[in-house]
Amino acid sequence: MPKTDSGIRALERGLALLEELNLRDGARPTALSKSLGLPRSSVYRILETLEELQYVERSATDSRFRVTDRVWLLARGVTKTRLGSVAGPIIRHLAADIAWPIDVCSYEAGRMFTQETTNTMSPMALARSMVGLPLPLLRTASGRAFLAFSAPDEQAAMLALARAAGDPADLPFLDRQAIAKLLRDTKERGYSIRSGEAALPTSSSDKTSSIAVPILKDGRPVGAIVVIWITSALTLTEAVDQFLTPLQDAAGQIASAL
Numbered sequence: 161m162p163k164t165d166s167g168i169r170a171l172e173r174g175l176a177l178l179e180e181l182n183l184r185d186g187a188r189p190t191a192l193s194k195s196l197g198l199p200r201s202s203v204y205r206i207l208e209t210l211e212e213l214q215y216v217e218r219s220a221t222d223s224r225f226r227v228t229d230r231v232w233l234l235a236r237g238v239t240k241t242r243l244g245s246v247a248g249p250i251i252r253h254l255a256a257d258i259a260w261p262i263d264v265c266s267y268e269a270g271r272m273f274t275q276e277t278t279n280t281m282s283p284m285a286l287a288r289s290m291v292g293l294p295l296p297l298l299r300t301a302s303g304r305a306f307l308a309f310s311a312p313d314e315q316a317a318m319l320a321l322a323r324a325a326g327d328p329a330d331l332p333f334l335d336r337q338a339i340a341k342l343l344r345d346t347k348e349r350g351y352s353i354r355s356g357e358a359a360l361p362t363s364s365s366d367k368t369s370s371i372a373v374p375i376l377k378d379g380r381p382v383g384a385i386v387v388i389w390i391t392s393a394l395t396l397t398e399a400v401d402q403f404l405t406p407l408q409d410a411a412g413q414i415a416s417a418l
Contacts, residue, residue, distance in 0.1 A: 173198060174206050178227060181216060186224035243375075243383050244275030244291075246417045247410075251278055251385070254410050258403060260284045260389040264375070264414070265302035266382070270321035271295060272303045275383065286368060286390065297322055298333040301372035302384040304352035308343040309374040309381045315343065329358075351404055352384075356391045367391060371399060375411045377418055385411050 176196055181187055189207060193200040207225055210216040216225045247264040254262055255278040263279070265272045271294035279285045297303035297318060307318055319339065322330055333339055346352045351373045358366040372386035387403045394402070 170206075173202065174210065177203065177206050178210070178215065178231065181225060181227050182231075186219065186222075186226035188224055192225075242418060243414070247375075247383075247385070247414045248276045250410050250413050250417070251276060252281070254278075254406055255281050257406060258387060260387050260403075262410075263302065263386045263388070265295065265300075265306075265372075265384050265386065267297070267303070267306050267318075270297060270318065270325060272297055272300055272306065272384075284389070286388075296327070296330065298330050298339075299354070299357060300386075301352045301354040301370040302386045304342065304346055304354070305372040305374045305384040305386075306381045308346035308352060309376065311380070351400070351407070353396060355396055369394075369396065369399065371396075371403060371407070373404070373407045373411050375414050375418075377415045382415070382418065385414070 173196075177192060177198075180192060180195055184191075187195075189200060189203045192198070192207075193203045196203070207216060211218065211225075214228055214230045217228050218225050243264060243266050251262045251264060259282060261277060261279045261282045261284065263274045264276045265274050267273075273294060274291045277291055295303065297307060307315055310318065319334070323334055333342065351371050354370045356366060356369050367390060368388050369391045370386050370388040372384045374381040375383040375385060385407050387399070387407060389399060
């Protein structure tokens with residue numbers, strides 16, 4: 161077999177193994193060999209390579225291999241739903257009036273994910289694009305908007321995931337009275353805010369603020385649209401005056417197009 165064909169086949173096997181690990185939430189080499197129809201020796205070689213590249217790791221308690229957080233890097237730039245493709249032209253048009261970065265985010269498994277952004281178009285962008293990377297639910301305006309407009313049973317499930325994750329940065333927001341007030345206030349005013357709070361420890365988010373409105377389809381949130389600005393450049397009142405109505409209009413357009 162030509163070398164190029166051999167390399168393609170190895171890549172196909174590696175990707176199939178990653179998919180299987182993700183579906184199973186971890187597996188031992190013997191189980192992977194059976195499910196994928198591959199020799200155990202091949203499975204071991206693939207796992208060794210993926211472990212060296214830090215895409216998988218072996219559990220110290222049950223010897224199962226599991227995918228690591230590094231696999232999120234493979235998802236950068238990927239739109240997992242129609243939301244990004246529908247929202248793209250709408251926020252690109254909105255960027256003609258709003259110079260600050262605009263993101264459209266969706267929710268999955270306890271995190272928010274940026275599906276589309278004007279970050280690369282904005283002269284005001286502070287950070288690199290976060291498309292495809294997970295963002296915290298409770299510490300982002302997009303997450304707060306999505307959570308506040310979700311049904312009570314869905315809110316309870318999302319908060320349970322956040323508690324189970326055990327992120328110390330989320331603890332101030334998991335107090336029952338504090339989160340109840342946050343969600344109530346957000347729903348009453350129709351938009352969420354993040355005012356100079358750090359969303360991510362490795363970013364410049366402590367220098368920025370943001371507001372977000374939910375994208376509602378048949379009364380249920382399917383995502384959120386958010387504007388981020390440098391806190392020292394605009395007061396919250398000024399930002400709301402400038403951004404809220406355009407954001408609400410854009411959210412309505414996106415929902416209608418879905």
